Amino acid sequence: MSSNKRKAVIVLAGAVLVGLVFVTIDRTPAGEVQAVTRQETEKEEGQALADSLMAQWKLKNPDRMDDWVAEEKERHTIQPPADNTDVLKGGQGEGHSYGKYTERDLLLWARETEKLVVEGSRIFHDAAALQGTVGVSCDMCHPHAANTHPETYPKFQVQMGRVALLRDMINWCIEQPVRGQRLAPDDARMRALEAYIYAQRKGTELSYGKH
Amino acid sequence: MKPRHKSVETKYMEEREEFFRSLRKLDRRSFIKLSTAALGAVAVQGLVPPNSFQPVTLATGPTMQGAGNAFRIAYISDSHLYEKDVNDRFVRALMRAVDDVNALDPQPDFVFYGGDLAQLGQPKELELGAGILKNLKAPLKIMVGEHDWFLDMGEKWRALFGEPTYSWDHKGIHFVTLLSVVEKDFWTARGMTPMERMKTVAGLDNSVQSPFSVGEAQREWLRNDLAKYPDDTPVVVFSHSPLYKLYRPWNFWTDDAEEVQALLKRFQNVVVLHGHTHQMLTNRIGNIHFHGFLATAWPWPYAPQGLPELTIEMARPDPFNPQDGCGDGDALVHPDGLVDKVYNFWNRNPVTVARNYTASWGKEGIPPQPNRPSY
Numbered sequence: 001m002s003s004n005k006r007k008a009v010i011v012l013a014g015a016v017l018v019g020l021v022f023v024t025i026d027r028t029p030a031g032e033v034q035a036v037t038r039q040e041t042e043k044e045e046g047q048a049l050a051d052s053l054m055a056q057w058k059l060k061n062p063d064r065m066d067d068w069v070a071e072e073k074e075r076h077t078i079q080p081p082a083d084n085t086d087v088l089k090g091g092q093g094e095g096h097s098y099g100k101y102t103e104r105d106l107l108l109w110a111r112e113t114e115k116l117v118v119e120g121s122r123i124f125h126d127a128a129a130l131q132g133t134v135g136v137s138c139d140m141c142h143p144h145a146a147n148t149h150p151e152t153y154p155k156f157q158v159q160m161g162r163v164a165l166l167r168d169m170i171n172w173c174i175e176q177p178v179r180g181q182r183l184a185p186d187d188a189r190m191r192a193l194e195a196y197i198y199a200q201r202k203g204t205e206l207s208y209g210k211h
Numbered sequence: 212m213k214p215r216h217k218s219v220e221t222k223y224m225e226e227r228e229e230f231f232r233s234l235r236k237l238d239r240r241s242f243i244k245l246s247t248a249a250l251g252a253v254a255v256q257g258l259v260p261p262n263s264f265q266p267v268t269l270a271t272g273p274t275m276q277g278a279g280n281a282f283r284i285a286y287i288s289d290s291h292l293y294e295k296d297v298n299d300r301f302v303r304a305l306m307r308a309v310d311d312v313n314a315l316d317p318q319p320d321f322v323f324y325g326g327d328l329a330q331l332g333q334p335k336e337l338e339l340g341a342g343i344l345k346n347l348k349a350p351l352k353i354m355v356g357e358h359d360w361f362l363d364m365g366e367k368w369r370a371l372f373g374e375p376t377y378s379w380d381h382k383g384i385h386f387v388t389l390l391s392v393v394e395k396d397f398w399t400a401r402g403m404t405p406m407e408r409m410k411t412v413a414g415l416d417n418s419v420q421s422p423f424s425v426g427e428a429q430r431e432w433l434r435n436d437l438a439k440y441p442d443d444t445p446v447v448v449f450s451h452s453p454l455y456k457l458y459r460p461w462n463f464w465t466d467d468a469e470e471v472q473a474l475l476k477r478f479q480n481v482v483v484l485h486g487h488t489h490q491m492l493t494n495r496i497g498n499i500h501f502h503g504f505l506a507t508a509w510p511w512p513y514a515p516q517g518l519p520e521l522t523i524e525m526a527r528p529d530p531f532n533p534q535d536g537c538g539d540g541d542a543l544v545h546p547d548g549l550v551d552k553v554y555n556f557w558n559r560n561p562v563t564v565a566r567n568y569t570a571s572w573g574k575e576g577i578p579p580q581p582n583r584p585s586y
Contacts, residue, residue: 075417077460125414134298135330140509141530143416143461147512149586159218159531176218177533211583 072118076125076144079202081113113195120196123189130189132178138193141177145200152210166194220300220533282382285312285349285541288325288486289506291358292336300533301330302339304507308539309346311555319541320381322349325486325504326356326392326451332409334367341371356451356486357392357423357462362409376429378436384445384548387436389429391450391465392487395421415461415511422459423452424466433474445548446481453485453503455496458514463488475499480548490536491554493564494519500569502542502552510536513585521573525554525562526581532558 084106087093093100123129124145127137142148150166157164160172170193171182183190217225290305312322324344329336337359344351355375359368365375375390397420398408412420425433437446448454454471457463465471475481481499485492489511492503501519510528518524528536538557542550549566556562568576 075411075414075419077416077418125416134300135293136298139414139416141512143511146515147527147586152586159529173530176220177530210586 068122069115069118072122073114076121076139078114078117078121078196079199081110081117081199082202084109116192116195117199118196120192120194120199123192124196127178130174130178130180132174132180134179136178138173138178145197148197148201149210150194150197150201151204151206151208153208155209155211158211166197170194170197218531218533280382281543281545283315283317283319283541283543284321284323285315285319285539286323286325286484286504287312287344287507287539288504289327289356289489289508290340291327291330291506291508292340293330294333294335294339301508302343304534304537305340305343307534307557308507309343311539312541313346313348315541318349320349322347322351323449323484324351324353325449325484326354327358327486327506327508328353328356329359330508331406331413332359332362332367334363337367337371352386352388352449354388354449354451354486355390355392357394357412358409360390360392361394361412362405376432382544383546384447384544385437385440386447386449387433388449389425389433389454389471391425391429391452391454391485392423393426393429394423397421418460420462422464422466423462425450425454425471426467430467430470430474433471437474437478440478442477443479445546446475446478447544447548447550448475448481448483450483450485451487453488453492453494453501454483454499455494455501455519456517457488457492457519458517461511461514463514463517472496472499482544482548482550484542484550484552491523491525491562491564492519493521493523493552493569495521495569495572500549502550502564505536505538505540505554505556507537507539509533521569523562523564523578524581524585525556526559527583527585534558 087101088103088106124138124142127135130137138145148166153166153169154163156162157169160168164172167185167190170190174180175182287305287308290301290308292301292305295302312319328340328344344353353372355365355368359365368375376388378385378387380386394412398411401419403411411417414420440446450465452465453463453468454465455468456465476497478498483499483501484504485501486504486506488503489506489509490503490513491505492501494501510525513524525536534557536556538555538559540553540555540561542552544550545566549570551566552564554562554564562578564578565576568578
């Protein structure tokens with residue numbers, strides 16, 4: 001291609017680009033309304049597309065759990081996590097690189113935290129998930145994680161003859177009444193179980209050492 | 212890493228295996244030596260093997276002496292049996308209860324089984340329970356719990372034990388047994404299989420299930436059954452759910468409790484003996500005195516709210532002893548229908564809730580307080 005032609009192509013491409021820029025950035029109020037409407041329509045279309053893809057996937061995978069978090073929450077009520085709307089208030093958030101939060105952040109935090117707690121609830125109520133060998137699950141002695149009293153740990157656990165944390169007691173229960181294998185402290189299941197047990201005791205005063 | 216401390220049950224299982232291993236190749240002299248040694252070791256450590264003779268010490272007091280025509284009934288409840296190869300802990304517990312009752316002297320007039328014989332309503336579990344209960348010397352009266360019912364909606368139960376609702380008279384007292392774990396249909400709309408339905412009901416804290424109720428049909432039956440009795444007839448009602456409203460999230464609850472209580476209102480003294488709650492529970496509503504049964508399988512914690520004022524809690528069970536907080540018991544039934552309810556805790560002193568405790572609305576005959584209250 002000759003240099004003149006190349007220049008012409010470049011200028012034309014530049015013009016197209018500039019034109020595109022003007023088309024997308026519309027500064028007039030009417031133009032703004034137009035842009036918003038177009039975005040909404042695009043969003044709706046996108047959502048419809050995603051919904052239909054999801055429905056197709058569900059048809060192909062009928063035995064996969066629909067929404068296991070919602071299902072588990074329906075079976076076993078859990079305490080909701082703390083209300084964080086206070087972080088949306090206060091002027092110091094403005095201009096803060098990582099400290100300016102939105103509603104979406106709050107929703108994300110709550111959902112993710114609840115997910116771990118609900119996973120804990122799922123394991124808590126399932127002897128197979130605990131890998132117990134006698135068909136005993138935690139909820140048989142601790143409905144809704146009652147009588148787990150995590151706020152009393154660390155304490156001198158008389159029957160163990162040493163100071164115990166909550167996870168030591170969880171492991172003891174898994175080994176003895178549940179007759180399963182003890183979990184490593186950072187095992188995903190141990191973390192989930194702890195999360196559930198602490199969550200159910202929301203609002204209780206800490207009182208370590210209480211027998 | 213091997214844990215430094217073993218629970219009572221682990222120690223028991225190890226000793227038991229050791230014992231049976233060594234028994235296989237013994238001559239007579241060694242056998243006698245070994246068994247005496249084993250018994251001695253067991254006695255020294257305070258461990259009590261299952262199926263052993265368990266004398267029941269009953270508290271005696273002025274309420275029990277000179278009782279006239281008072282008679283004793285025994286109870287065993289909430290065994291939640293699995294098949295033996297899945298879990299023999301609950302089986303051994305029920306066998307211990309049966310031995311307790313068989314060791315009573317004199318024998319009770321009858322033994323009442325408070326429901327939840329099986330854990331998942333399986334025919335094998337129910338048959339296992341029926342087989343163990345056959346060893347009782349005294350006559351058996353039995354009641355349905357939700358764990359017995361919701362797998363096949365009572366098909367196996369009826370074949371083994373007959374109709375779940377019935378009544379009879381004994382020494383001037385009118386006894387009624389109700390099926391009080393009726394639940395509104397929650398399973399059809401969800402397309403649940405029978406096992407899914409059973410497992411839902413088996414979860415005490417599973418909120419998909421409906422609350423327990425007696426139901427219109429049975430209330431009608433009860434109305435007709437009671438119609439022929441005058442107001443001064445002492446009435447004792449056996450029910451699995453408590454027939455009052457304690458704590459809905461755990462189905463310590465009977466939805467139509469008020470209607471049932473209304474049917475019983477005209478009688479001078481009514482006693483309700485209920486299972487399901489696996490703990491010491493006492494309540495009084497008007498003329499009705501409520502007492503809970505202990506379970507043989509495991510104890511429940513106390514509900515965070517709704518506890519009746521008259522209830523003295525049992526001391527918090529020790530998880531390191533799998534039978535703590537469990538047991539069986541009996542009741543001395545007086546001619547006026549009120550009972551002295553004895554909670555025969557395993558490995559603890561028995562606790563008696565005498566008739567004058569509920570009769571005096573908790574002013575007299577106060578049972579001992581727990582040294583380890585609920586958290």
